[in-house]
Amino acid sequence: MSEKVGVLVDLEMCVGCYACQSACTMKNQLPVGKTYLRVVNCKPERVDGKLKMFMSPVPNNLERCAECVDAAEDGRGPCAKVCLASALDIAPASKILAEAELLGRHCALYL
Ligand code: SF4
Ligand code: SF4
Numbered sequence: 001m002s003e004k005v006g007v008l009v010d011l012e013m014c015v016g017c018y019a020c021q022s023a024c025t026m027k028n029q030l031p032v033g034k035t036y037l038r039v040v041n042c043k044p045e046r047v048d049g050k051l052k053m054f055m056s057p058v059p060n061n062l063e064r065c066a067e068c069v070d071a072a073e074d075g076r077g078p079c080a081k082v083c084l085a086s087a088l089d090i091a092p093a094s095k096i097l098a099e100a101e102l103l104g105r106h107c108a109l110y111l
Helices: 019-027 062-071 093-103
Strands: 005-010 037-041 045-047 050-052 055-059 088-092 107-110
Touching: 005 055, 005 062, 005 093, 019 037, 055 107, 062 088, 088 093, 093 107
Parallel strands: none
Antiparallel strands: 005 088, 005 107, 037 055, 045 050
């Protein structure tokens, strides 16, 4: 794939369940504890005047993500498909940027 991939996390929806992180470990047959997508606690942020805590998956190897997206029939990372909260998408960067614009609320973007 010539286009870079991007990762979009809807911070308002992510409940920090770690399903995406586990899916990445399994999909890539990595040893326990290794992953290309680590769910972390974010620093507290002020949103609409209120201090809020968020959790977010953070990718650490977008080249591997590009291989996953390339191999997927629907062009989405397999980790995103297990997110029951619909909080995560990993796909070509142009699609991710368009989704981020539409989301219109607090999100994390990795390109
Ligand atoms: S992005 Fe989805 S699957 Fe991953 S930790 Fe958040 S809620 Fe769970
Ligand atoms: S798209 Fe990235 S984070 Fe998701 S399973 Fe593939 S390598 Fe892991």
